[in-house]
Amino acid sequence: MTFESAGLPVIDRPDVTVALVEVVAVDGREGQRAATDAISAHWRSGVWPAELVSLSCYASTDGAWVLTYAQWSSDEALHGSLRQETGVSHGGPVWEAVGARPSGAVPFRLYRVVRGGRVTGTDPAPECFPAAVFPMAGEEAARGWIDGLLASEEATEGADRDYPGAIAANFHIGLDGGSVLVLSEWVSEKEAADHIEEVIQPLLDQAGGGDPGALYAHCLTLESPGIPAT
Known part of the structure; x- marks a missing residue:
């Protein structure tokens, strides 16, 4: 479509x-x-x-x-x-x-942006945008959840985030502190879906659970x- x-x-x-x-x-x-x-x-x-x-x-x-x-x-x-x-x-x-x-x-306010290690000036424009919203108990908790999730990712996957097709992940915090929005940018739907299954869902499970959202x-x-x- x-x-x-x-x-x-x-x-x-x-x-x-x-x-x-x-x-x-x-x-x-x-x-x-x-x-x-x-x-x-x-x-x-x-x-x-x-x-x-x-x-x-x-x-x-x-x-x-x-x-x-x-x-x-x-x-x-x-x-x-x-x-x-x-x-x-x-x-x-x-x-x-x-x-x-x-x-x-x-x-929402944009809090952190992390970029894929394979991003170059010649990479194609993103075609897939995974998005998910997670409930939070205030801004401090939201910041801690984001920072903790990214620290866990670096500990298990490496700080360079050298994922095929990964362009950027944009972490937002609701102005009322009640939620976190993650809107990511990927070269293709398949690469995004594979990453969610292999990396993101295990990290969410480790952080207490959560729905990884939908691909857009x-x-x-x-x-x-x-x-x-x-």
């Missing part, structure tokens, strides 16, 4: 202070297409806040989910948008019109009204 796409978001771009993330349940690939088309149409026809840096959509490869990732340059502007319900990631008419079932939008494909990124990201 493919969607019209022009460019990928830069997760660690320096002008972003917060990312609003939501995962919505849909009914199959047509539901994914309908949800993504609705989001795109909403922003192309509406008012684009100056502080909204980019809006990206991802579709899970199993046809069950759509993930939205909106990058903002101002915490205050994001909270103002949420209060006014002017964005797409608030449930409401945009999701209801296409039968999507939202989980609730959560603002990038659908679209918008940076200003009607103009996709480059």
